[in-house]
Amino acid sequence: MDDEQEMIQRLKRGDPAACETAIKAHHRFLIAMTVPLVGRDLADDVAQETWIKAFAAVEKFEGRSAFRTWLARIALNEARAMRRKYSREVSLDSWGVDPGSPITQRFTDDGAWSTPPSQWHHETPEEILTEAELQECIRKHLHKLPSDQQSVVMMRELAGLEFNEIAHALGLAEGNIRVLLHRGRQRMHTMLEHFEEEGTC
């Protein structure tokens, strides 16, 4: 049994220490995922409501998705309810517009690479994530993405939500979600490439 499954079994038994472990592991993620949707102040309320609902319903959690994905689904529902309640707080009207490729200047007029990708020192996510400075740099740049790209990257990559769930939550077409995800990945790739070349964030 891995650590997450063990924590879930303890949560199902109502172990307060497991609640603390769960909050420590996922609270910041819930805040980060919901800030672009509802704003900083309401994100705290969304996260709090998410924990109330999650602890009350954890017995029904069957482990068909990761615990973080399950929490993210609850948080999205709470964020939607919060947005309905405070409809003027955060507008998503400008979301989903494709700003175009962030690497367009790296190609010649006929579409060949003029600044090709460099060779990287790291081959796997584990190798990348063992470097504390690089991890911190990724987090920093994740928060610097445009709000719509940041939300989609958080929901898809970090939370593991399906495209149709994200589209529904943001009121956008799945095609828009895929474009936003691609732009977000491209920007994060550029950040990683810079770190691989320079060794600094």
Place this chain on the structure above:
Amino acid sequence: MLTCREMSELGSDIIDHRLTFKTRLGVLMHLSMCVRCRNYIKQLELTSNTLKKISIDDEYVDTDSILKSVRKPDA
């Protein structure tokens, strides 16, 4: 024949396996000849897989106050 710029635009569809048969043939043909695009697509996938595994929870979290406010399930 797809250009490298077009390959970069297809990057996420490639790593998410969402190409039509015809586009997939064009992509495979391009990749077989272009080490630069092979690098880009491989690195884009590594970027995506790294994001899937990153934790954003290393900051201090005041679990006591959160637990108090959400009422413990055994309370």
